């Protein structure tokens with residue numbers, strides 16, 4: 049394939065090259081000869097062009113933004129400027145991989161919370177459905193880890209191409225607001241788009257909640273979208289629905305009885321939440337049936353309803369969709385329960401936003417004393433810290449503030465920000481996360497509950513750019529064994 053074909057209607061190529069492969073990272077040029085130098089958040093890829101050339105690049109396509117003076121390259125290197133390159137990259141990669149998304153039913157899921165849960169449940173329910181998201185990409189049983197929830201534009205097309213070769217039928221893909229803003233999903237043809245909710249997060253990156261929502265809306269105006277599934281109980285659902293083009297079929301769900309005129313509405317009522325799961329009645333069109341899912345918490349009912357919406361939109365019969373919900377398996381690091389039965393119940397959960405933390409604590413409340421161990425990530429939204437502190441103080445009986453990926457920030461400063469919302473006798477600080485978890489569990493009575501929030505499935509603690517091995521799940525298991533021996 050020629051570079052001129054890849055860049056058709058995007059940039060004019062005077063000298064052409066045969067394209068062997070694409071890369072946007074000078075450190076990873078294996079099988080690639082075209083290097084895309086992006087205007088990054090921290091630096092410009094052009095700084096690495098020489099290294100890319102040393103590693104095999106013979107064409108450099110760069111974003112002129114942020115470049116004062118272009119370095120001098122050898123004459124046999126093709127050098128091309130493309131304004132707004134990151135927004136074009138997805139289409140360029142889609143062309144290179146022959147539009148893999150057109151051969152798959154790609155379902156994009158966006159929202160502050162619930163993306164991983166919904167995508168995993170969709171993959172559990174649909175045959176030959178692959179995943180791309182926080183837990184990795186591939187089959188749910190064999191996920192390849194990803195750095196980002198939504199990978200970069202080149203990686204996405206390459207992954208989708210691999211799915212086509214493996215004869216996958218569908219893909220459930222988490223679409224983050226960063227991914228949308230940076231054009232990582234441009235060139236992906238989505239069949240369906242799901243909106244879970246929007247609450248505070250990522251205001252370090254987006255300028256305001258309006259900007260954050262604006263980024264998310266980008267998923268609902270993708271060309272050739274066939275259907276959307278919208279959570280009508282989220283206060284911003286009207287805004288999302290208002291942006292959906294007329295020809296796209298709308299599915300909605302609610303627990304409140306709300307319906308949307310002209311949409312296919314799915315309603316849950318007679319809801320009974322328990323530690324064993326959720327039983328409810330579900331109504332679609334004129335049919336009402338009894339339903340059950342083993343997942344716990346009101347937020348998981350929203351996730352399950354969204355997934356049932358996707359299944360219906362994909363022509364799965366209503367009874368089959370409801371039957372699948374009864375078989376859903378819990379997802380790693382999301383309300384993952386350890387202990388219980390003559391031991392404290394310990395929940396490892398990925399709540400790292402105020403809304404998620406509040407919802408998780410509400411689920412576990414009233415099971416003895418409620419212990420909470422959590423912290424907030426460094427180099428992320430600082431404003432959410434005090435809010436999470438306030439929620440912790442309001443809902444938990446004992447709070448231990450600890451470290452959660454401090455990255456390049458001082459752990460003491462992060463905790464200080466959280467403490468602004470929860471300075472009280474019930475709060476103490478133990479920076480070492482292992483000690484914090486051990487302290488909570490060993491002090492808990494057998495009827496108590498302990499929530500360890502924020503890291504869920506993560507297998508590391510990120511400090512100063514280094515990811516040190518660390519697992520909440522492992523520490524919880526070890527400490528529960530120690531609790532039992534001491535009892």
Ligand SMILES: CC(=O)N[C@H]1[C@@H](OP(=O)(O)OP(=O)(O)OC[C@H]2O[C@@H](n3ccc(=O)[nH]c3=O)[C@H](O)[C@@H]2O)O[C@H](CO)[C@@H](O)[C@@H]1O[C@H](C)C(=O)N[C@@H](C)C(=O)N[C@H](CCC(=O)O)C(=O)O
Nearest residue numbers: 072073074086088089090091093096196197198200224226
């Ligand atoms: C702030 C942000 O989103 N950054 C993402 C962005 O990197 P960047 O623009 O900061 O890149 P940079 O470090 O400035 O480098 C500029 C360019 O030079 C290149 N480079 C850099 C170094 C080098 O040696 N050689 C080289 O070629 C880089 O590949 C890049 O193209 O583009 C990269 C490639 O797509 C992403 O991996 C990176 O995510 C970083 C790791 C990150 O932490 N992102 C988080 C905030 C994020 O994206 N989170 C969302 C949402 C999470 C959720 O709520 O679920 C996600 O989708 O993961």
Ligand SMILES: Nc1ncnc2c1ncn2[C@@H]1O[C@H](COP(=O)(O)OP(=O)(O)OP(=O)(O)O)[C@@H](O)[C@H]1O
Nearest residue numbers: 160161162163164165182347382397398399404408
């Ligand atoms: N629908 C929901 N509404 C509110 N909170 C939720 C919902 N679903 C899950 N949660 C909470 O949010 C946490 C993260 O859930 P999940 O991993 O599914 O979200 P996500 O959107 O993929 O998050 P991330 O942005 O980090 O990828 C869960 O551990 C739970 O505490």
Ligand SMILES: N[C@H](CCC[C@H](N)C(=O)O)C(=O)O
Nearest residue numbers: 400424425428452453502503
């Ligand atoms: N995808 C989210 C995950 C946060 C998880 C938490 N453990 C943290 O590090 O803040 C982010 O990158 O903001």
Ligand SMILES: [Mg+2]
Nearest residue numbers: 163164182197
């Ligand atoms: Mg996720």
